[in-house]
Amino acid sequence: MAGDMHAEPTSVPAEARERHARLAEQVEEHRVRYYAEADPVISDAEFDTLLRSLEALEDEYPELRTPDSPTQKVAVEYETDLAKVEHRERMLSLDNVFDDAGLALWASRVAKDVGSSDYHFLCELKVDGLAVNLTYEDGRLTRAATRGTGRTGEDITPNVMTIAEIPHRLKGDHVPRLVEIRGEVYFPMEAFEGLNARRVEAGEKPYANPRNSAAGSLRQKDPKVTATLPLHMVVHGIGALEGFEGLGRLSEAYSLLNSWGLPTTRYAKVVDDLDEVREFIAHYGENRHSVEHEIDGVVVKLDEIPLQGRLGSTARAPRWAIAWKYAPEEVNTKLVNIRVGVGRTGRVTPYAQVEPVTVAGSEVEFATLHNQDVVKAKGVLIGDTVVLRKAGDVIPEILGPVASLRDGTEREFVMPAECPECGTALKPMKEGDVDLRCPNGRSCPAQLRERVSYLAGRECLEIDHFGDVAAAALTRPLAPTAPPLVDEGDLFDLTIEQLLPIKAYVLDQASGLPKRDPETGEEKIVTVFANQKGEPKKNALAMLDKIAEAKSRPLARFINGLSIRHVGPVAAEALAREFRSIDRIEQATEVELAAVDGVGGIIATSLKEWFAEDWHREIIRKWRAAGVRMEDEGAGEDEGPRPLEGLTVVVTGTLEHHTRDGAKEELQSRGAKVTGSVSKKTSFVVVGDNPGSKYEKAMQLKVPVLNEEGFSVLLGQGPEAAAEVALPVEE
Incomplete structure (x- = not known):
């Protein structure tokens, strides 16, 4: 927060003045690049660091905090081809906090200035878009402008008119004579990624980020171009307001804006105290990628509008609101x-x-x-x-x-x-x-190492203590030790005697290159499975135990672990659900494979090509000889439809008595299809703690939602009984 502009003058050292001038110049330059040119050369985090350094210097020497300082201005003035327009009421920026201490300090100032405990906080997501001001006169949209300096912005009315969800006329009879609506125009993440993928495919340079793309789209001169882009807006405030009274709380104002046909946020929540603010921040910190738009934090506002007026604002930001910034991405x-x-x-x-x-x-x-x-x-x-x-x-x-x-x-x-x-x-x-691609699939040490590492990982057999170092050591140990794994078929025949002499480089997980000692520069070498006395390490023995346990994993895990091109977890589950054994998959025709829901022609062809290789079939022979279960229960039996056959289920949140993968396997073993997204075709959504946007979408689409108790009913008694105990739909 900015300090007191009327503090007593201090003697400012020349070095501090020079540093202040240098920092101020950098902040102004980067604001021009960000707001005017949409071509920043530093990240948001680096800019925040510069601005905080400037504020800290002014806190130490208040004499430097003049009206011309960048800390006292919303943005910098810059030249533009677009017409300048003046906002009726100033558009402010927000002060930022980056940790709990900063949030608590802001909240304590609010409590002190309000002088009462009878108030609430409104929490909402901080959309990383372009700040826009919409002016409606007698219900009709007459102007749209960027925030600009806060007092004047750029006229972007023709381009904003092309955004479908922004009404040209407000709904209802009870609309104000004049109102300024503040909000953010953004590019949805999914649409942005799709657009960039198409640009790269066409040999064009991709856009840097959604925010700059939205800004550039609204500043270009041809509205027809803007109309082709999937821009959206979310409104979050009111500026000037004439001919309308009676707004007591900002959350009520949001409901009013929505009734006028304006796009308000789905991610706002009124809370009673700072602990609930912290819960909101933590929840979306963990689930920020479940939201359709880019976010870089949470905005916390005092909900009572009269109290907002009592707190007022600094030269650039309201005192009644703060932005919590997440770690930069x-x-x-x-x-x-x-x-x-x-x-x-x-x-x-x-x-x-x-x-x-x-x-x-x-x-x-x-x-x-x-x-x-x-x-x-x-x-x-x-x-x-x-x-x-x-x-x-x-x-x-x-x-x-x-x-x-x-x-x-x-x-x-x-x-x-x-x-x-x-x-x-x-x-x-x-x-x-x-x-x-490297066509040397059988002998390339890199491919074998990566296949073995994937096979032992979470998506497949979940073998604890089997990491990248073990995968590298078992496939390419240092001479004279021979590799214990010629291919992944040897995994279940490993013995402790094979492991004890193995030495290997310590590899970097991302690059696959040997790590080096920071002092000597020499490549790091370790005896992987034995201690200094030559005895087995506890992790080595535990790893062998976990390998033995993995023999009874569900069939889908093994299919996925074969690293067949195009066959991932979803296709593996579909194949296991349909055929129930590896032999039946191998014997199936390409047409039969392609007919499986979730497989199709490309995967079917890839499967037939994989099974045509002798050394691939040898992997399966070795596994079977080692006692690996290569079929699911009931394979080969004509047992009719399984109890959840034909159902599509989504599992979200943290369940108390099931892991996410365990819940999926319970469903799949009963014939259900488990997917990762909610649609009208979803039969049930199973929710645990912190379910996020999938729960919200299920409620929106009125898909039956089950808590963990309802999930048990579904598994034990079937879909009809589960439907009876589904959670009530929120209106």
Whole structure:
């Protein structure tokens, strides 16, 4: 929060004045790049750091906090081809907090200034879009403008008129003589990703992020172009208001705006105290990617409008509202190199090695670049400053370069012609494929290592203590030890005697390259399964026990673990549900395979090609000889329809008595199809704690929702009994 502008003057050292001038100039420059040019060269997090540094300096030397300081202005003035228009009431920005201490300090100031405990907080998501002001006169939309400096903005009326959900005339008879509606125009994430995928496919440069795309779309001169883009808006406030009285709470105002036909947020909640604010922040911190638009935080507002007036505002922000900013998911860093990695199906993929940087709460050194065509379409060069994004658990991705920072030393990436691990010539699997692959599926050490690692992982057999180091050690130990795994068929025959002598490099998980000692620079080597006395490590013995347990995993887990191209968890579950044994899948015709819901022609062809290889069939023979169960219960029996046959079920949230995967397997073993998205075709949605947007969509579509007790009824008594105990639909 800004300090007191009328504090006593202090003697400001020359060094502090110089630093203040330098910081102020940087903040102004980056605001122009962000707001006017939609071409930022630093990340939002870096900008926030600059602004906080400036505010801290002004807190230390209040004399520096003049009306011309960037901390006292919403934005900077800049030249534009669009007409300037003046807002009737100033559009403010928001002050930010980044931790609980900052939030608590703001809340304590509110409590002190309000002087009462009789108030509420309104929590809503902070949409990362373009701030827009809509002016309605006698119910008719007469102007749309950007926020601009807060006092004047750019006239974007023709472009905003093309956004379908923004009404040209307000609904109802009881509308004000004049009202300014504030909100954010945004590009939905799914639509943005689809648009970028199409641009890359067409050889065009992808857009950097949804916010800049929305801003550029509204500032270009041809409304016909804007009309082709999937822009949306969410409104979150009122500016000037004439000819209308009686608004007591902001949450009530939102209901009024909605009744006028304006698009209000579905993610707002009135709470009683700061602990409930914290719960709202924590919930969407964990579920921020379940929302259709980009968010970078939560806005917390005092709900009572008269109390908002009592608290007032600083030169740039209201005192009655604050923005909690989540850890940034986009940062800028240096692209050190572009390497290639080999996946479990032979696909050779470029990936970026960047200067280590913290993003979304973790340090990142590697990021995906998908394929050589994407590298070219994105226009990234080795040595560029690049925009890196890490969203939740998604693999970090390079979005594009900051081209304006190039100095001429950057160089293009050249895709290698040979596999970096086995030297086999790379080629597309068939004509027209974008991806290059290593065709040496049986002997390529990289492919075997990745297949074994995937087979032991969470999506397949869930073998604890079997990580990347173990996968590398078992497939390519240091000489003179021979690899215990010639292929994944040997997994269930491992003995402790085979494991004890193995030494291997410690590999970096992202790059597959040996890690080096930071002091000596030497590659790290470990005795993987034995301690210093040559005795088995506890983890090694536990790993063998878990491998033995994995023999009885459901069939779908093994099908998925075979790393057949195009066959992932969903197709594996469909195949297991239909055929119930690996033998029946192998014996099925291509037409029979393609007819399975969730399989289709491409996967059917891939399955037949996989089973045609002798060494693939040998993997299954080895597993069967080792006692692996290669069929589900009831295989080969004519037992008729299973009790949940034909149902489609979604499981969301945290269940107390079932893991997510365990719940899925219970459903699938009874014939149900388990999917990840809710639609009108969904039969039931099973919800645990913190179910997120899937629960909300189920209520919206009136799909029956079961809590864990109802889930037990579904499993034990069937769908009719479960329907009787479904949760009531929220109106």
